[in-house]
Amino acid sequence: xxxxxxxxxxxEDNPGDTDLVRLRLVEGKSPVDVNCVNRLADGLDSLKKxxxxxxxxxxxxxxxxxxxxxxxxxxxxxxxxxxxxSGQDDEELAMKALHQxxxxxLVKGAFSSSSLDRAMRYAVxxxxxxxxxxxxxxxxxxxxxxxxSHVSHELRTPLTSIHQFTGILxxxxxxxxxxxxRDHLKTIMKSVNQLTAMxxxxxxxxxAESGKLCIESRCVAIGDLIRQAxxxxxxxxxxxxxxxxxxxxTRIPLVHGDPGRILEVLINLIENGIKxxxxxxxxxxxxxxxxxDPDFVYISVMDTGCGIxxxxxxxxxxxxxxxxxxxxxxxxGLGLGLFIAKELVNLHGGRIWVxxxxxxxxxxxxxxxxxxxxxxxLPVITHEGRLREDIVLVKVGLKPRSKPIQANWRETCRxxxxxLQRCVYLDKDLVLPAMTVGGAEETFVVVASTDLxxxxxxxxxxxxxxxxxxxxxxxxxLEVSALAVPLPExxxxxxxxxxxxxxxxxxxxxxxxxxxxxxxxxxx
Amino acid sequence: MANSKILIVDDDPDLRQALRLRLRANNYDTVxxxxxxxxxxxxxxxxxxxxxxxxGLPAGDGFVxxxxxxxDDKLSTIPVIVLTARDPQSSERRALMAGAAAFFQKPAxxxxxxxxxxxxxxxxxxxxxLPS
Numbered sequence: 001x002x003x004x005x006x007x008x009x010x011x012e013d014n015p016g017d018t019d020l021v022r023l024r025l026v027e028g029k030s031p032v033d034v035n036c037v038n039r040l041a042d043g044l045d046s047l048k049k050x051x052x053x054x055x056x057x058x059x060x061x062x063x064x065x066x067x068x069x070x071x072x073x074x075x076x077x078x079x080x081x082x083x084x085x086s087g088q089d090d091e092e093l094a095m096k097a098l099h100q101x102x103x104x105x106l107v108k109g110a111f112s113s114s115s116l117d118r119a120m121r122y123a124v125x126x127x128x129x130x131x132x133x134x135x136x137x138x139x140x141x142x143x144x145x146x147x148x149s150h151v152s153h154e155l156r157t158p159l160t161s162i163h164q165f166t167g168i169l170x171x172x173x174x175x176x177x178x179x180x181x182r183d184h185l186k187t188i189m190k191s192v193n194q195l196t197a198m199x200x201x202x203x204x205x206x207x208a209e210s211g212k213l214c215i216e217s218r219c220v221a222i223g224d225l226i227r228q229a230x231x232x233x234x235x236x237x238x239x240x241x242x243x244x245x246x247x248x249x250t251r252i253p254l255v256h257g258d259p260g261r262i263l264e265v266l267i268n269l270i271e272n273g274i275k276x277x278x279x280x281x282x283x284x285x286x287x288x289x290x291x292x293d294p295d296f297v298y299i300s301v302m303d304t305g306c307g308i309x310x311x312x313x314x315x316x317x318x319x320x321x322x323x324x325x326x327x328x329x330x331x332x333g334l335g336l337g338l339f340i341a342k343e344l345v346n347l348h349g350g351r352i353w354v355x356x357x358x359x360x361x362x363x364x365x366x367x368x369x370x371x372x373x374x375x376x377x378l379p380v381i382t383h384e385g386r387l388r389e390d391i392v393l394v395k396v397g398l399k400p401r402s403k404p405i406q407a408n409w410r411e412t413c414r415x416x417x418x419x420l421q422r423c424v425y426l427d428k429d430l431v432l433p434a435m436t437v438g439g440a441e442e443t444f445v446v447v448a449s450t451d452l453x454x455x456x457x458x459x460x461x462x463x464x465x466x467x468x469x470x471x472x473x474x475x476x477x478l479e480v481s482a483l484a485v486p487l488p489e490x491x492x493x494x495x496x497x498x499x500x501x502x503x504x505x506x507x508x509x510x511x512x513x514x515x516x517x518x519x520x521x522x523x524x
Numbered sequence: 525m526a527n528s529k530i531l532i533v534d535d536d537p538d539l540r541q542a543l544r545l546r547l548r549a550n551n552y553d554t555v556x557x558x559x560x561x562x563x564x565x566x567x568x569x570x571x572x573x574x575x576x577x578x579x580g581l582p583a584g585d586g587f588v589x590x591x592x593x594x595x596d597d598k599l600s601t602i603p604v605i606v607l608t609a610r611d612p613q614s615s616e617r618r619a620l621m622a623g624a625a626a627f628f629q630k631p632a633x634x635x636x637x638x639x640x641x642x643x644x645x646x647x648x649x650x651x652x653x654l655p656s
Contacts, residue, residue: 156609156630157536163631164542171634173549196631203611214613411620 005031006120009052011043011073012036012085013061017108021056021085027113030121040064040072047077054120055082059090059097070097079131081123103127141210148206152199159199163192201336205319208343215258215347219371219435222255222262222287222297223248229266230285233274242274243282252289253508254435255297256371257348265341265352269301269364272337276362277305296350296367307358316354317342341366373432373511374504378497380430381449387499388428390451391487393507394459395514396420396444396466397479412476413442415469420444423462435515445511447485455482483510528645529553531572533563533589534607535581539630543576546634552641560584564592567599573645577624579608579615590622603644607632 008025012018018036025032035052037043040061047055055077059069073082084105086094094105103123106116168174170185177185207213230246237244255262266285273283281304290298308316315321319339345352345366356362381388398416400409413434420431428449435443446462448455459480466478488494488502530552532543544554555570557563561583567575575593579586586606593599603625608615616627626640 153609153611157539160609160631161536161538161542164539164546164634167634168542168545171549173545192631207613408620408626411617 005033006054007050007052008032008034008054008056008120009043009046010034010036010056011038011040011061012056012058013038014058017058017085020108021116024111024113024116028117029114030117038062040069044072044076047073047080051077051080053080054123055080056085056120057082057102058085059093060087066093067096067100070100070102074101079127081127083119083123145206145210148202152203152206155195155199159192159195162188163196166192198334201334201340204340205334205336205343208340213343213347215261215344217256217258217348218433219254220257220259220262222252222299222368223250225259225262226266226285226287226299229263229270232267233270236271237274237283240274240277241279242277244270244274245282245284247284247286249288252287252297252370254371255368256433257368261344261348262368265344265366266299266301268337268341269366272364273301273303273305273362277303281305281361293367295370295372297370298365298367300363300365302361302363304361307360308354308356308362309358313354313356317352371433372504373508374501376430376432377447377504377507378500380428380447381503382496382500383428383449385496387487387496387503388449390449391485391503391507392448392450392452392455393483393485393510393514394446394448394455394462395479395481395483396446396462397477398442398444398466399477399479400440401476409440412469416442416466417444419465419469420446420462423458423465424448429458432511435511443515445514447507452482452484483514485510527551527553528573529555529570530641531555531557531563531567531570531575533557533575533581533586534578535559536578539578546638547641550638558582560586560589563589564599567593567602571598572602574641575602575604576607577604579606579610579619587618587622590619590624594623601646603646605637605640605644607637 010018010021012021018038022034022036025034035046037046038061040063043055043057046052055073057070057073059066061069064072070082070084078101081103082097082101084094084097084102085108086105087108088110091105091107094102097105103126104119106119111119166185166188169177170182170189204213226246226248230244234244270283270285277283283301283303285299285301287297287299290296312321317338320335321338342352345368349369350367352364352366354362354364381391396416398413417431417434424431424446430447432445432447435445446458448458450458459482463478463480485503485506487506488499492499494502530547532540532547532554533556534540534543535558540556540558544556547554555566555572557566559582563575563577563581563584577586577589581589584592586608590604590606593602593604600623604623605626605628606615606619606624607628607630608619609630612627612629619627625644628637628640
């Protein structure tokens, strides 16, 4: 900075002010190379071409005023320090700018060349300092997350030992156990399972924090998932003498989300509900649509337990938060469950919240996005502002021959999806997201902008390619068929969006029929 | 008829012992290997019916072993069940794509593991489990 002239970008429209600043800069100690523009647009252009060392910015320009000005500059050049030249009445705005990332401000008409010089040098230094602090913070966060991942991995080895040998004793593989001994072993096993859950939560929470949690979204029948979660939690509920009920609106369409993750959230909330409800109480899980928010499904888990105080309600979704009034001291866990649930729901694009009064139970609610075929269809079934002439649905059914290993079948289905994508023309055909159907069968639907005759060619190609998929050959049955989609009149009264909506509804109906004999009777 | 033979590959002696107890109680014979290198050597010598493979091994980790097994004509027919402390999000897909028949994270439920072993063993036409 001492030898090279400091490159300064001055964005100022008032000629008098410009001259004054130039004068001050020239009078100053360090050599400067000034580029002056008098419109924000020109300033932003200049930033794209070459990065200055510092920006001197007037807030009121012909093409931008006030907060908008510094916001745009900061967005355009986040790593260049900015010093604001504010009018005498603008000090409050200048302060606001400081909070948003501007380094300093000077009041016009009240600065000398040395204060301008000092302000620019200070701005550059401060910016460098903030960046190095930010990098250090990021490194620390990364280190912490790697450390937690490592710890949760290492803990599994001794946990496994305990789990294995306790199981061996319990199952009588090392001699007959007396009833009292079996009881003690069961207690150990319960703790091992809790520890395992904590280790898993630790890893999940760590991943959530570093943004590494992944969800794989597909079409999900939320009613089925809720019933599955409830079935899994019934034994625990019965053991505690707490009722567990379900109420799912049968009109709910498919939800777009990751079934495994949604199940995790449901189980977490139901588990909490049971935990905090005394014997004789009940936990109710509901799913419904809300008129004022048509793109989401609303799911709630209500318990008749002790309720949550207002102070706790504000903190309950934070990490490691544990209600100090928890009744059952044995089952505290790490306090990460709700944090993880919140992260998972947010990843889906939903919200999670709690309503509760101490003494009268709590209701945890969350939303999940509904699957919108119309949004996915729009770019595919329209062309040059009009609806395509022919649309055909191609259904691809995969059925395993005998009971498959879960993970392998999932992997096979994923591969089939990838292969399907490669069998179609992605600018005019759409492979709908995978739909979770009851049992192991997987059904894919391709919306193809073509007629039935040409669809036959596509079906042959699909059959040939899928038969080659490793894992399907010999283990699964393939069924490919096509249906023409009845279309509304292209030149009728509906707008293009309206036509797409209508086609989307038709296709939804056809898909429901296609899945109909496989999904549960209360399905979509 | 001889019992099916299972090769356990894990550097943790406690886990090997626990698995051995379980598997023998279910009428399987077992052989061991403690690292990546000996895993291949023992597989060649013993030709097991199934391999239970840990991923975090010295002298060639589980993925190196999977790769070597796949590349050999004789060994590639032996189904491999991965049993690892690593978590599924980062390792399951990779293991299955590398040729593993199934993936379990430790601690694994013994009943589930046994069920998958039973389902994965090569069978004769009548459904009887084939020994090696």
